[in-house]
Amino acid sequence: MNKKLVISSFLIMFSVVCLSITVYAATTGFSLRVNGIAIKGEAKVIDGVTYVPLRTVIEGMEGSYHVMPESNTISILRRDISMYGGYTESNPLHSGSKAYFEMNENFNKFIGSVSIEETSKGKDALKVFQEKKEPAPSGYSYVLIKVNLHILASEKPGALLSMNNYRFEYIDSVTLKRTPSFMFPKYSPSVSEGKPFNGWVGFLIPEGHESGMIVLSSTDDRQNALWMKVE
Incomplete structure (x- = not known):
């Protein structure tokens, strides 16, 4: 088999594996707990950044979350x-x-x-x-x-x-x-x-x-x- 073809095939396979790992890491969900109590929704870590459903977490902490689209405002109040x-x-x-x-x-x-x-x-x-x-x-x-x-x-x-x-x-x-x-x-x-x-x-x-x-x-x-x- 041509040496260049072998190297190319290896690189392609390696890229596919890396892509699979990246996608898996990006889509794996984490369960959420607020003050030790499980709440609905899940968190995700993408490129080292943790994303959580803000409204779910705020309301889980008995806070108040309001989206005001007409004034482009999101208001959060501690309960x-x-x-x-x-x-x-x-x-x-x-x-x-x-x-x-x-x-x-x-x-x-x-x-x-x-x-x-x-x-x-x-x-x-x-x-x-x-x-x-x-x-x-x-x-x-x-x-x-x-x-x-x-x-x-x-x-x-x-x-x-x-x-x-x-x-x-x-x-x-x-x-x-x-x-x-x-x-x-x-x-x-x-x-x-x-x-x-x-x-x-x-x-x-x-x-x-x-x-x-x-x-x-x-x-x-x-x-x-x-x-x-x-x-």
Whole structure:
């Protein structure tokens, strides 16, 4: 047999074997476990790079994964800092800290952040009103919180989230009664990406009950809410 032909045949066979190994390595799947628990899906190692189904892994870690194609955004929230499981009545958000939330409203999804910058009560609250507000009725007191709320992403670019009086509600620590804010006028301000809300939210509550909670939620959702401590 011609020597060149033998060498050529060997090289061809060697290339086929290498190709087979490469294909095998690229298509071999690895099972997935999150915190020791098996989840659906598999990982693959291709050219030394590990690929995993991100959504499956994030949700396996009880996180929140949202694809927003219209705004070319993928939003991932850790469940322990998102609205639906992070800051609750027993673990509320405190002044100076920031929470991230997800909110569904008007067939749109909003991802945002919120923080309490300041709290003002009683006579100090009247100074915030610049003396344009009458003193609270007998037996009641004003409680104001200064809120910084940003929309980080929305499913529909430019979508507006209305800041109406029921967006924030005060929960009495004694009676558990909910009281909506009175700060927003009929034509409520709105927030969107690049247009945050930074202002006061006010409540009129019974005196002595100022140690309650503020909740932030969708107007049609009173169960899932972000809880904030009045301090």
